[in-house]
Amino acid sequence: MKMRVSLVVATLVLGKAAFAQSVDDGKRFLYYQRYQSAKDAFSKALAAKPNDGETTYWLGQAELGLKDSAGAKDLYQKALQANGNDPWLLVGMGEIGLKENQTADARNRFETAINISKSKDAGILLAVARANIDVWSGDGNYAVEKLNQAMEKEKKHVEAALYVSLGDAYAKLIDGGNAVTNYNNALQADPKYAAAHYGIGQIYESQKNPSQYVPEYEAAIAADPNYAPAYYRLYIHYYFHFDPEKCKEYLALYTQHADPSPLVDQATADILFASQDFQGAIAKAKALLPNTPDYYKPHYYKLMAYSYAPLGDFANAKTNIDAYLAHPDDSLTSRNYREAALIYYHGGYAKDSIFNFIRKAIAIDTVQENKSLYIQLAANLSDSLRDPAQKAYWVGQAYITNKDAGANELYNWGQALFSAADTLRAWDSAKTGISNQYYKKADSVFGLYNQRFPDYAVYGNYWRARANWSLDTTMQQGLAIPYFEQMTKLANASKDSANFLGQVKIGYQYMIQYYLTVKKDYKTTLEYTNKFLELDPNNDSFRNLKGKLDKYFAKQAAGGSGAGKTGK
Numbered sequence: 001m002k003m004r005v006s007l008v009v010a011t012l013v014l015g016k017a018a019f020a021q022s023v024d025d026g027k028r029f030l031y032y033q034r035y036q037s038a039k040d041a042f043s044k045a046l047a048a049k050p051n052d053g054e055t056t057y058w059l060g061q062a063e064l065g066l067k068d069s070a071g072a073k074d075l076y077q078k079a080l081q082a083n084g085n086d087p088w089l090l091v092g093m094g095e096i097g098l099k100e101n102q103t104a105d106a107r108n109r110f111e112t113a114i115n116i117s118k119s120k121d122a123g124i125l126l127a128v129a130r131a132n133i134d135v136w137s138g139d140g141n142y143a144v145e146k147l148n149q150a151m152e153k154e155k156k157h158v159e160a161a162l163y164v165s166l167g168d169a170y171a172k173l174i175d176g177g178n179a180v181t182n183y184n185n186a187l188q189a190d191p192k193y194a195a196a197h198y199g200i201g202q203i204y205e206s207q208k209n210p211s212q213y214v215p216e217y218e219a220a221i222a223a224d225p226n227y228a229p230a231y232y233r234l235y236i237h238y239y240f241h242f243d244p245e246k247c248k249e250y251l252a253l254y255t256q257h258a259d260p261s262p263l264v265d266q267a268t269a270d271i272l273f274a275s276q277d278f279q280g281a282i283a284k285a286k287a288l289l290p291n292t293p294d295y296y297k298p299h300y301y302k303l304m305a306y307s308y309a310p311l312g313d314f315a316n317a318k319t320n321i322d323a324y325l326a327h328p329d330d331s332l333t334s335r336n337y338r339e340a341a342l343i344y345y346h347g348g349y350a351k352d353s354i355f356n357f358i359r360k361a362i363a364i365d366t367v368q369e370n371k372s373l374y375i376q377l378a379a380n381l382s383d384s385l386r387d388p389a390q391k392a393y394w395v396g397q398a399y400i401t402n403k404d405a406g407a408n409e410l411y412n413w414g415q416a417l418f419s420a421a422d423t424l425r426a427w428d429s430a431k432t433g434i435s436n437q438y439y440k441k442a443d444s445v446f447g448l449y450n451q452r453f454p455d456y457a458v459y460g461n462y463w464r465a466r467a468n469w470s471l472d473t474t475m476q477q478g479l480a481i482p483y484f485e486q487m488t489k490l491a492n493a494s495k496d497s498a499n500f501l502g503q504v505k506i507g508y509q510y511m512i513q514y515y516l517t518v519k520k521d522y523k524t525t526l527e528y529t530n531k532f533l534e535l536d537p538n539n540d541s542f543r544n545l546k547g548k549l550d551k552y553f554a555k556q557a558a559g560g561s562g563a564g565k566t567g568k
Contacts, residue, residue: 035065053086314347334365388420
């Protein structure tokens, strides 16, 4: 769950009711992601003022911060039984509805809460917006609408927190430009508002741009040294950039400014992995697992899988990555599927599973460059596993899934199909003809290559000829003839004809053999033999053939017998 920084601080200003100090303290704890401290403060406030809807709402937000959705739901449901028209409770229950994917019911509760407050309470509008921002099934556009309404209510003095929430809404809509604009507006309203720097950092981190996001997290700390989330993101940065010392430094700072929590415990195990103490990481994870809340347990299975793998214990690595992927946490990324594929590969486990993991990685990654890298990984693994058909499939995916793919990618696909066909034919001792479908597909791909890249049609026609020759090995159908004819015509007319000498010679050899042995058309055979010898005048085989053909036609001219024969 994203931190509710904007909602917390804004309601300190926008809220209309007078709160006990413990409520204000609780909101500040939420701002710093100190959820247990926030829960304690709100519980104390609610004990002093039972049945207060707004205080109950905030207590539920602390429960959500602690990943206790069931506790928050139970709290809101019981409170609504006593006060079914409290707008704060309706917003809280609406957020639970979003978490349970009951979007229509959630929207109804949000609208009811806004109507009860007569659309005049900017705090309610902001709470509705934040629910839609923080929950994956929420509506970012609806959040933008409600935030603009809240800003209209506060137009004389818009707080930094409202701008940050609007920035978060645009970030949810993957509109980085408008997101950063609003985060900067927040900093103009309050230069010390750390959450704005943090929001900008999150945008750049999503773009994998450390030269931009690291300074923003550092700026957040400079603006407010108590702002724990920025320490955590820097810890994560150095964790994945393999700098154990910096990693430990920021973990210590995060621990100093955060509540004791499962997240802190988790980091103490992660740091061992970052230091390449894999046995230590495994031991720590096993020690922490029994008393860890369910929400945090998947992380330890993933950590143990990644720790067993470099130790060469792929059986345990597989067991743990399977456990993680069976019930993943919300940190699941394409990288986790990639690592699963590699664990299965190195452990010698089911080949189908390896490629299914890579397909899942491709499906959930939104960056085309990453998708291309996963496809290349699959192609490389196909090679290593000696699976030419799989290799051809993935080389094809490299072309199909890349809108910027060009001639090289399409050519490579055709080549991979042809190579797969040749390999499968060599392996096919039972003569099942399994290779034919790949030759036909190669022919189709090189046909497409000719259409899309006519400047390279020499190559396209050459490989169409080769594919059809492989489908018609006895040459009885002459399937390759039209493609060799077109190839040699284009090659000889090209200003780069010298570059195509090898392809043209193969084309001439095919046509010599076809006209000599299949068609018994000796005149055409001699024409192609002469063309071949123009390119390779010292080739003894074709010089001998020319000699025989010349003798045959001389004998014919002299009225001799032996029609249809080339002589000895």
